[in-house]
Amino acid sequence: MPRFMVLVKATADSEAGVMPTEELLAAMGAYNEELVKAGIMQAGEGLHPSSKxxxxxxxxxxxxxxxxxxxxTKELVAGFWMWKCKSLAEAIEWVKKCPNPMPGPSEIEIRQVFxxxxxxxxxxxxxxEQEERLRKEIEKR
Known part of the structure; x- marks a missing residue:
């Protein structure tokens, strides 16, 4: 099944270090639970501002x-997920269900992983063989 890197683009707020509200954290937590239960989410993290x-x-x-x-700012990434989806169309459908990750207008980019x-x-x-060996070593840690 193809993997997709789902990139949450930075905004002026995220670059200024504005932290998400409790409501947004709760909504994203519920969304992440849905992704995990569906077998879609492999990993996901928020990133500190580029100033760090x-x-x-x-x-x-x-x-x-x-x-x-x-x-x-529009070229920067504020967070990401790694997903396994059947297709780009399925990844798009999941992104459309996502709570807006920022206080104002925001953008999420989806890219298939080689x-x-x-x-x-x-x-x-x-x-x-080297690639496979390294992947197995990473999984052990």
Missing amino acids: GARVRFSGKERTVTDGPFAE EAEDFGAEFTPELR
Whole structure:
């Protein structure tokens, strides 16, 4: 079954560190319970504002670190879920049931996660075995 990363986009409020109300926390808790009971939700977390983060830019062998905050709020992520759904259409239907995650207008983006078979011949049997071994090691922790 395909996996989808469901991204809650940041807003001026989330970037300012405005915390959700008790009502929103309760509504999201109930929504998350629905997702878990349906076998959809694999993981989900909220993220601190970008002012507490950093970016690392790559150029050849050079690495440049930039501390947050970052200017383009609409390009930032405030939280995420990892879901298993039959299709993008099913993920969209689940997102439509979500309480508005922010006090004002907000946006949620849905992106399908690549699976091993999506990479073709370049993803050799040795690389597939390594990937599987790492996944199993992560699950043990």
